[in-house]
Amino acid sequence: MTGADPTDGANAAGTGTADGANAADATRSGAGLSTRRLLAVLFREEWRLHTQLFGGWRFALFPFVIALLSVSGTVALVETGTAPATVAGGLHVLAFGFGLYSGTAGFAGSDMLENVFGRLSLLLSSSTTLPLSRRRLLGAFLLKDGLFYAVAFVLPMALGSVAVDGLSAATPVSVGLFWLSLCLVFAFGMAVTVALIAVRTRGTPPWAIGLVVGLAIVGGWATGSLEPLRRVLVPISGSAVAAGGLAVGTLVVAAGSLLLYDPTYGRPSRTATDRFARISDALPIDDAPLVTKSLLDLARSSGGVWKPFVSVTILLVLVAALVGVVDTITGIAPAPGIFFGGVLGLSAFTTYNWLTQFDSLEAYLTYPVSIADVFRAKRIAFVLVGAPTVAVPYLAAVLWFEATLVDAAVGAVLLAGYALYYYGLTVYIAGFDPNEFLFDAVRFATFTLGVAVALVPTLVAGFVVVPPSAELAVGLGVAGVGLGFVGVVLSSRAGPRWEQRYRNGH
């Protein structure tokens, strides 16, 4: 890999015209389209992509749902005694996490995004057919993503600051400042992910990247550097110099990543020994071939079987950091078993998302299987992948936070039951497209409500009664088993529900 982009040598002034006579002039590669025009086209594509995927203008409701959740959530937290600084910190953690996630747009061209959007379906792919620099196109694409999500997602999140600061004549200014603060950490999150992807395009193996990231986190923890980092990542409560430093750092990381990014990176053809029959034969179930296909697709795609584990670990780290912040500020620590059991169950969503990234329901309709069969197979695959994926971080959490035996046992029941419940909820509402439904206002609101019904009372109980009493332990255990049952029923009904939709051709 040379890292040279064949179209990068062309001028980037962007002042030319795109008339037919000039189109063949190789020296003008990509210059016919100004960056402003390119951004405008990318914005239009982004908007149309969302409106097409999520039922037209219904997508426009999504920012309002975010605003509603943000404001109601922060009001509830502040009213129940959570320190405003903790709430502000939590919103910044969310913005940073969302930035990390949004930066995965840099995977464009890899099997990750191709499986979601298909080959050549995005303007981003046009560098393969038009004289446009891939690096410039990616830069514009990420800038567009950053601006789009800063307005559509981060701005509604920032409205939560109203609950933190209270209403006054200065509210518009304080919301604006809070938004800028969230935007900074969001952009930094994006830049970090893009930097990691850029390193990857230089041939660095994913395990080495993961190792370095892990060592950096552990090193920061051990040397006490995480606290200063936390202050930097909440610019609104830090100094202007720190915020400026974060902004400059983000720009440097982003620009460096684009320079490092190798647009010509491509993996050679991969081969594999025949494992299908062996795994399928070892599974004593009717849907063994369907389950085996899901498992192999997951294991052989980018990131391998570690993807769901990394997702859970990110969730664990974010929640553990939040617990630490709450403990530091208020002196209140939750019952770790109940708290982590309830929250880590949410990984059901990410695990199921990974299991559905690499196939589509339509593809199964050419075989003599029903959609209900496919959903049943996905549920088995979910249990096989999800159980060990979530058990290890949970064990680490209860050991690290020194949970009592009763607390750890109740948390384990909650973890299993709630994970099944969240899974059932996801499958029932979103079918085979859990990732896309995050942007559908109605489905997202339904999902959020379903999660809140189970999670909020559990977290409150986890904070109020520490360690859990026998009555609370039994009550939560029953809730875990009951909601697990509800989850199984929901996921069982998802098959017939989605089968009817697909057979109607919708």
Add this chain to the structure above:
Amino acid sequence: MGAIQVDGLRKSYGSVDAVDGMEFTVDRGELYGFLGPNGAGKTTTIRVLTGQIEPDAGDVRVLETDPVADPIETRRRVGILPEQESPPSFLTPREYLEFVGEVRDLDPERVAEQTAAWADRLGFESKLDTLHTDLSRGQQQKVMIAQAFVHEPDVVFIDEPLANLDPLVQEQVKRFLVSYAAGDNAVFVSTHNIDVAEEICTRVGIVADGRLVTERSLEDGGDDESLLEVFLDRVEREETRDTPTLERLET
């Protein structure tokens, strides 16, 4: 009774009538070409015939099964090569054909034999252990052709059989399709390629705007008009029927 029977088939998506009163029959031994412009209703018809979607009205029968009432049984008995490019899969062609074999309850040894035979016939022996997602589109198409025939079905539905294939393999596939239909099977081919249809099909049906506008046998070969001329004439006529031109308005 025909291998495929379609009677009064209708299917709409919202206000768009994708299929509007389709009727035809295909017998065993026929290689039936289903020709039409984009959006004529070809793929929708195949999806109904293979039980992937339900029609709004009409009767369909495939090998005496009802794809609406029992889609699994229909799909068990037929082979399907879909138009839509399959999503990238991380199975190798060898594993993918094992997967198809297991889903279709085939004997593993028979699947292994079929895999070897198809790899040899279409020239993908060297790619049998390469991940499907890393294959070229042409190689992926070869594997998809193999999966449609691996259980030696009596009826096969094929959407654009020669897409992405090189000329050598195209010739092999064309010869195979002709010989397969001749072996008392029915092969239903949806295609835009009129030359290919003229070369290999025993009969063609031309569709436009969701309706079958004409059928033509290609076995006797006595017509003066070429298939292309017939296609252009009938499709244009059908489109004109629905479009009020100035001339017609004057009339």
